[in-house]
Amino acid sequence: MPEHGCTSERVVSHVRSRLVLIRPLATLVSIVVPILLVTSTQPVKAASGNLVFATFNVCKVACAAPAPSWDIRRDRVARVISESGADVVGLQEATNNPTTTAKTQVADIQTLVAPAGYVSPFFTVDSNECRRPRDAQGELTGPSPCDNSAALLFRAATVEQVTTPTGLPSAGIVQVGAIAPGIDAVSAARSVAWAYLQGKNGAGPFLAISLHLDSNKDVIAESSRIAVGQALGGWVNWMNSIQGMGGTPAILMADLNSYAKRQPNGVQMALTSAGWVDAHSARLRRNIQYSTINYNPRLGEGSQGFPAAPYKFQKTKKNPKGEATRIDYIMGYGTGLRVIDYEVVVYLTGKAFNTDYQASDHQMVKATFAFP
Known part of the structure; x- marks a missing residue:
């Protein structure tokens, strides 16, 4: 893992709880399509409004030592998400592996954050490229073809799923290899969660994307990460085209496993060169002196991932703003689209981590975007 450490002062967010019922997609289509068919060939124009987005690598069930067990971390993960105030959350390392309390880690998280009003986009099995194969009788015949590690949540009080003009599924899971054909097999097998959403305040619609790229540091994996950065904008344009959503903006929430000091021409550079706006460029930034991940040689052996206190970057001649390294991005x-603010979310007691919120070896990252 690259060097990173994160901490930020506790930010208290008020989250309204709400019971949410998710209708099957077929029901949504039957209600909305008669209205949308009138203008199905026209792009859906975004209305004005602001929304808060968050990306959070929660660390898989078997998070490496010295991480506490998932049974301990699960409540911390839920606490960070529920108190974040984010309208949309992209999760990474939220896996399909079982926990002691749920069939999958993703399902466990969904249950835990439901009281705070968070739900996942609805999609059918046909919109999931990572579904397990079945035979003609419907029996499972093998494992998922994917490395399942990406998911999406949204706050139902402020955001809703969109029914697109063409009536195609408005959410799903694809493989990274479908976005950037020709990359190495390990990188290609990563899952990507996507959904067309809109704010109830008039923000959007927009295409939300949660992505987690391979962490391997060899030349092949690095080439694949860069290829994804070069291809993602084209994939968004293609998705918008087939959905009848031409011109719809996209928000990427991702663990890119790339940072500027080690990989100055990495995937993050490929994305910004292709027109993606990095939320880190916001004029209002909080806790940028803390990395988005708690791996740093200065933390010492035995403290990597879950140190007692984060490493705080200092201002120097080479780093006049004291900006920490980061591998987690919102773009x-x-x-x-305009970025209003950016924050690395860290909870401290004095200089140490507040363990009630020390949920992962990553910190959550948040950003507010204004829609045109």
Whole structure:
């Protein structure tokens, strides 16, 4: 893992709880399509409004030592998400592996954050490229073809799923290899969660994407990460085209496993060169002196991932703003999108981590975007 450490002062967010019922997609289509068919060939124009987005690598069930067990961390993960105030959350390392309390880690998280009003986008099995194969009788015949590690949540009080003009599924899971054909097999097998959403305040619609790229540091994996960065904008444009959503902006929430000091021409550079706006460029930034991940040689052996206190970057001649390294990103793609603020979310007691919120070897990252 690259060097990173994160901490930020506790930010208290008020989250309204709400019971949410998710309708099957077929029901949504039957209600909305008669209205949308009138203008199905027209792009859906985004309305004005602001929304808060978050990306959070929660660390898989078997998170490496010295991480506490998932049974301990699960409540911490839920606490960070529920108190974040984020309208949309992209999760990474939220796996399909079982926990002691749920069939999958993703399902466990969904249950834990439901009281705070968070739900996942609805999609059918046909919209999931990572579904397990079945025979003609419907019996499972093998494992998922994917490395399942990406998921999406949204706050139902402020955001809703969109029914697109073409009536195609408005959410799903694809493989990274479908976005950037020709990359290495390990990188290609990563899952990507996507959904068309819109804010109830008039923000959007937009395409939300949660992505987790391979962490391997060899030349092949690095080439694949860069290829994804070069291809993602084109994939967004293609998705918008087939959905009848031309011109719809996209928000990427991702663990890219790339940072500027080690990989100055890495995937993050490929994305910004292709027109993606890095939320880190916001004028208002909080806790940028803390890395998005708690791996740093200065933390010492035995403290990597879950140190007692985060490493705090200092201002120097080479780093006049004291900016920490980061591998977790939020980026926007589309005309008129503006970044309002950016934050590395860290909870401290004095200089030490507040263990009630020390949920992962990553910190959550948040950003507010204004839609045109």
